[in-house]
Amino acid sequence: MKQNRTALALILGCTLLVQTFAGGAQEAEKKVDETKARAKYVFLFIGDGMAVSQVASTEVFSRAQASKDPGWNKLGFSQFPAQGLTTTYDASSIITDSASAGTAMASGKKTMSGVINYDPSKTSTYKPITEYLKEAGYKVGVVSNVSLDHATPASFYAKVKSRGDMYDICMQLAESNVDYFGGGGLARDKGKKGDQPSAIEAAQRNGFTFVNDNASFMALKPGSGKVLAVNAVLQDSFAMPYEIDRADNDLSLADYTAKGIELLDNPEGFFLMVESGKIDWACHANDAAASIGDTIAFDEAIAKAVEFANAHPDDTLIVVTGDHETGGMSIGFAGTKYSTAFDLLSKQKGSYVRFNREILEPYKKAHTPDNARFEDMLPKAEEYFGLSFAELSDAEKEMVQRSFSRSMKNEVERAAQEDVYLLYGGYEPFTVTLCHLTNQRAGIGWTTYSHTGVPVATYALGQGQELFDGYYDNTEIFHKLAAVLGISVEAAVAAK
Amino acid sequence: MKQNRTALALILGCTLLVQTFAGGAQEAEKKVDETKARAKYVFLFIGDGMAVSQVASTEVFSRAQASKDPGWNKLGFSQFPAQGLTTTYDASSIITDSASAGTAMASGKKTMSGVINYDPSKTSTYKPITEYLKEAGYKVGVVSNVSLDHATPASFYAKVKSRGDMYDICMQLAESNVDYFGGGGLARDKGKKGDQPSAIEAAQRNGFTFVNDNASFMALKPGSGKVLAVNAVLQDSFAMPYEIDRADNDLSLADYTAKGIELLDNPEGFFLMVESGKIDWACHANDAAASIGDTIAFDEAIAKAVEFANAHPDDTLIVVTGDHETGGMSIGFAGTKYSTAFDLLSKQKGSYVRFNREILEPYKKAHTPDNARFEDMLPKAEEYFGLSFAELSDAEKEMVQRSFSRSMKNEVERAAQEDVYLLYGGYEPFTVTLCHLTNQRAGIGWTTYSHTGVPVATYALGQGQELFDGYYDNTEIFHKLAAVLGISVEAAVAAK
Numbered sequence: 001m002k003q004n005r006t007a008l009a010l011i012l013g014c015t016l017l018v019q020t021f022a023g024g025a026q027e028a029e030k031k032v033d034e035t036k037a038r039a040k041y042v043f044l045f046i047g048d049g050m051a052v053s054q055v056a057s058t059e060v061f062s063r064a065q066a067s068k069d070p071g072w073n074k075l076g077f078s079q080f081p082a083q084g085l086t087t088t089y090d091a092s093s094i095i096t097d098s099a100s101a102g103t104a105m106a107s108g109k110k111t112m113s114g115v116i117n118y119d120p121s122k123t124s125t126y127k128p129i130t131e132y133l134k135e136a137g138y139k140v141g142v143v144s145n146v147s148l149d150h151a152t153p154a155s156f157y158a159k160v161k162s163r164g165d166m167y168d169i170c171m172q173l174a175e176s177n178v179d180y181f182g183g184g185g186l187a188r189d190k191g192k193k194g195d196q197p198s199a200i201e202a203a204q205r206n207g208f209t210f211v212n213d214n215a216s217f218m219a220l221k222p223g224s225g226k227v228l229a230v231n232a233v234l235q236d237s238f239a240m241p242y243e244i245d246r247a248d249n250d251l252s253l254a255d256y257t258a259k260g261i262e263l264l265d266n267p268e269g270f271f272l273m274v275e276s277g278k279i280d281w282a283c284h285a286n287d288a289a290a291s292i293g294d295t296i297a298f299d300e301a302i303a304k305a306v307e308f309a310n311a312h313p314d315d316t317l318i319v320v321t322g323d324h325e326t327g328g329m330s331i332g333f334a335g336t337k338y339s340t341a342f343d344l345l346s347k348q349k350g351s352y353v354r355f356n357r358e359i360l361e362p363y364k365k366a367h368t369p370d371n372a373r374f375e376d377m378l379p380k381a382e383e384y385f386g387l388s389f390a391e392l393s394d395a396e397k398e399m400v401q402r403s404f405s406r407s408m409k410n411e412v413e414r415a416a417q418e419d420v421y422l423l424y425g426g427y428e429p430f431t432v433t434l435c436h437l438t439n440q441r442a443g444i445g446w447t448t449y450s451h452t453g454v455p456v457a458t459y460a461l462g463q464g465q466e467l468f469d470g471y472y473d474n475t476e477i478f479h480k481l482a483a484v485l486g487i488s489v490e491a492a493v494a495a496k
Numbered sequence: 497m498k499q500n501r502t503a504l505a506l507i508l509g510c511t512l513l514v515q516t517f518a519g520g521a522q523e524a525e526k527k528v529d530e531t532k533a534r535a536k537y538v539f540l541f542i543g544d545g546m547a548v549s550q551v552a553s554t555e556v557f558s559r560a561q562a563s564k565d566p567g568w569n570k571l572g573f574s575q576f577p578a579q580g581l582t583t584t585y586d587a588s589s590i591i592t593d594s595a596s597a598g599t600a601m602a603s604g605k606k607t608m609s610g611v612i613n614y615d616p617s618k619t620s621t622y623k624p625i626t627e628y629l630k631e632a633g634y635k636v637g638v639v640s641n642v643s644l645d646h647a648t649p650a651s652f653y654a655k656v657k658s659r660g661d662m663y664d665i666c667m668q669l670a671e672s673n674v675d676y677f678g679g680g681g682l683a684r685d686k687g688k689k690g691d692q693p694s695a696i697e698a699a700q701r702n703g704f705t706f707v708n709d710n711a712s713f714m715a716l717k718p719g720s721g722k723v724l725a726v727n728a729v730l731q732d733s734f735a736m737p738y739e740i741d742r743a744d745n746d747l748s749l750a751d752y753t754a755k756g757i758e759l760l761d762n763p764e765g766f767f768l769m770v771e772s773g774k775i776d777w778a779c780h781a782n783d784a785a786a787s788i789g790d791t792i793a794f795d796e797a798i799a800k801a802v803e804f805a806n807a808h809p810d811d812t813l814i815v816v817t818g819d820h821e822t823g824g825m826s827i828g829f830a831g832t833k834y835s836t837a838f839d840l841l842s843k844q845k846g847s848y849v850r851f852n853r854e855i856l857e858p859y860k861k862a863h864t865p866d867n868a869r870f871e872d873m874l875p876k877a878e879e880y881f882g883l884s885f886a887e888l889s890d891a892e893k894e895m896v897q898r899s900f901s902r903s904m905k906n907e908v909e910r911a912a913q914e915d916v917y918l919l920y921g922g923y924e925p926f927t928v929t930l931c932h933l934t935n936q937r938a939g940i941g942w943t944t945y946s947h948t949g950v951p952v953a954t955y956a957l958g959q960g961q962e963l964f965d966g967y968y969d970n971t972e973i974f975h976k977l978a979a980v981l982g983i984s985v986e987a988a989v990a991a992k
Contacts, residue, residue: 052548052581053950060590060949070585074967083581083967085548085953089566094556094836094939095828113834328941330824332591332948334918338609340590340949395915419891422830443590445824445943452828453556453836453939454549457581469965471570471579 037464039317039484040269043305047298048098048152049280049326051456057288057331057444058295064342075299076306077320082465085455087473088324091120094453099163101323101474102155108478117159125159129478132487134177139270141180141260145253146277147187147238148173152323156273167191170199174206180263182229182256185238203228214251222263235353242278242351244293253301261308274301283326285427286446288439290351309462317463317484321477322456328447333440340443347386348438352431355384360431372408374401385438396437403433425449533960535813535980536765539801543794544594544648545776545822547952553784553827553940554791560838571795573816578961581951583969584820587616590949595659597819597970598651604974613655621655625974628983630673635766637676637756641749642773643683643734644669648819652769663687666695670702676759678725678752681734699724710747718759738774738847740789749797757804770797779822781923782942784935786847805958813959813980817973818952824943829936836939843882844934848927851880856926868904870897881934892933899929921945
């Protein structure tokens with residue numbers, strides 16, 4: 001490409017021009033000095049897999065529920081006064097995983113995919129912001145609706161060379177001085193084989209009050225010491241249910257956030273990280289309805305922090321971001337061209353997980369590939385996804401029928417067959433095909449079953465919010481938070 | 497979906513909270529009052545089809561040219577100190593077209609897809625910012641590298657009920673008091689059938705100096721009156737060549753921008769709109785290399801404005817935005833999962849258009865479907881796209897061979913066959929398949945051949961830049977520009 005020659009020269013040249021004019025790279029630090037904004041109550045909300053498309057699709061969906069005219073119903077957090085774009089690449093790849101992304105935000109440094117708070121060579125550790133804060137007298141909380149030993153929450157209290165070392169993570173949780181853990185369970189409480197000493201019991205010995213029923217959770221009061229609260233209902237991989245599947249009497253991410261505020265509130269200040277982890281899982285499976293449901297629930301959790309900020313406007317900062325985009329989600333699909341019909345998504349009864357659990361898997365258990373009948377399953381699938389088979393094109397009908405046959409045959413040796421992987425991504429062929437068709441008819445397209453390298457949006461409200469305007473790297477989230485919290489991070493800054 | 501019930505209540509509730517805390521919707525106007533920032537030299541750069549993914553893919557590409565380590569080489573404009581996200585829906589659809597998007601930015605109001613500066617009922621007209629500015633004594637320039645009667649440039653000087661009324665647009669161009677038109681040609685200079693009086697000749701009668709060779713263009717000097725400068729080389733649909741196809745001695749978008757600055761500069765001020773129109777066209781065709789090339793060239797054009805801003809820092813504002821996203825582009829493809837290889841894109845020799853013109857079409861003219869041999873074409877395709885057929889999977893090989901056969905048979909009745917449309921989008925099957933494979937191996941996926949509803953990013957540098965932080969609608973671009981230019985837009989504001 002001819003322009004390759006000029007690209008770098010231009011970038012360097014234009015960078016200089018911009019720096020001359022506006023201060024360039026020093027801008028963020030200058031702003032810190034100028035504003036001297038300080039907050040002692042700081043919230044970091046991380047939507048796993050949540051980038052511009054995940055937020056926008058939720059806003060378009062909300063609008064479609066309210067009006068037939070095109071428009072945009074913004075979420076609460078997307079109306080925050082400060083907003084930026086954030087790059088998420090890690091030391092291995094333009095496309096990060098949640099371990100290196102969590103590390104970048106928690107500790108301000110890049111590492112390899114899969115690594116938590118170790119450097120890329122896996123020889124020295126990073127110090128997460130929560131450690132600095134505990135030393136400075138803050139209380140600290142870590143909430144996630146996926147398992148608490150998952151990569152994102154673990155980045156805020158653990159250091160492991162591989163996110164797969166989950167029992168190690170569990171034991172670090174048990175030994176941590178985090179004041180409040182809430183949400184999902186511990187996937188490796190007793191190790192991979194279930195034959196190790198329980199990390200939850202170790203946590204209790206280390207002073208944590210452990211609760212895992214609603215009544216005990218609601219009864220928790222400030223002053224009861226360190227808390228480990230695991231949701232009574234866990235759906236998949238020790239995670240809380242998708243919002244779209246949640247029963248009315250189940251606790252929500254907002255409940256865990258509100259309780260965190262109640263327990264952590266103290267005159268010295270607190271830091272609360274809240275992850276919505278299943279936006280990512282829904283997007284891996286290309287299930288837009290589940291992603292949208294969890295994004296709305298995430299906004300409801302953030303609204304609890306906004307309530308607190310309204311009561312403490314001079315001392316509070318709320319930052320909302322994503323750790324990466326998942327799925328290559330877009331509001332536009334080749335087959336629907338310039339039209340969208342997001343109202344169709346409201347017909348979907350639950351997540352792809354619940355469809356598998358409650359409809360497909362029982363049928364598979366009761367049938368063989370030879371006696372399975374597509375006609376048996378079709379009405380249930382149509383009902384669950386709000387799809388009309390009769391309205392599908394011939395090509396789509398064939399796609400659904402073939403995927404049913406593949407699901408019945410357990411054709412899951414997909415990695416070896418690339419074209420089959422492209423169709424189903426390792427998920428149940430029948431279910432992911434139904435998700436695709438539901439999404440496509442609404443006007444949503446996907447490019448992958450993995451994460452992507454597209455930047456995410458970051459939103460801020462409160463003291464120091466202006467630091468979060470602009471276009472910056474995910475490692476800067478740490479430095480901006482540190483600046484607002486007024487904690488000393490010389491070592492971290494020097495190593496930048 | 498259960499959360500539908502709560503979504504609206506939440507949105508309303510949280511909106512109130514945010515407004516209480518931060519001033520909410522009044523924030524932008526308050527900022528205007530506070531800063532009283534004024535600029536008399538204002539640039540609006542519109543990347544047609546350019547959103548976060550188009551910018552990010554260019555930055556990842558630039559980095560991949562410079563280093564094997566993952567990272568991010570920012571463009572000049574993406575380092576501008578103020579940045580926001582912008583919604584682009586129009587009165588017809590969540591997915592806008594360029595006519596309604598151009599109207600929103602030029603006149604501050606929504607209209608139907610395809611309509612330029614008329615209201616949605618097509619009964620009354622809107623007044624574009626250029627009219628206000630001419631009344632206030634500013635000079636005005638309109639530059640585009642696609643034809644000057646195309647929707648985006650037309651939104652800044654014409655009013656038509658349909659963007660298809662291009663001869664009408666041409667005649668309005670001829671009758672306009674715009675001081676400088678530069679870039680592409682007039683696609684309908686003599687009407688659709690070529691039997692109408694020339695609009696270019698009409699423009700000359702109305703006082704425009706018309707040039708369409710490089711020497712005359714370079715010789716243009718301030719004081720020569722109104723100018724209509726059409727590029728000597730037009731590639732497709734009266735547009736300047738893709739940057740990736742541009743010969744070294746052809747003029748660039750940066751040349752047309754620099755000349756605009758030279759001709760328009762005067763003590764009363766000027767407004768210059770510059771469109772890069774073929775980022776959109778490349779993305780419609782899912783040709784990432786062409787999109788990236790034109791985004792780099794766009795940055796080079798913007799650098800000319802940055803040079804001017806450095807010389808006039810107290811009086812200049814530069815705004816860069818997109819009118820919509822095109823293609824559902826993502827940095828991540830199912831088949832490549834977490835890896836990218838953007839350096840592969842540099843092996844592509846030119847745009848999809850040039851491949852069609854110089855390689856595929858001559859072969860098709862010389863052969864019939866019966867005597868066409870895939871083996872003849874393969875080495876040329878491999879050379880042009882930098883692809884190795886031997887390294888493709890069996891499924892991919894079959895895809896390429898089938899697409900060649902379809903191109904040779906002119907199987908272009910695609911709209912009727914939806915599955916074929918999904919594969920090729922109405923483009924040459926062979927060429928778009930080669931683009932897809934090139935992009936996918938780099939790690940780029942697409943969801944559509946049309947526009948999408950994903951918000952775009954907006955960047956600003958200079959006086960009043962802070963107005964362009966945040967998350968706002970494309971109609972606000974007009975109001976923010978009007979505020980900074982200090983022009984009276986009561987009627988427009990009242991009708992908001």
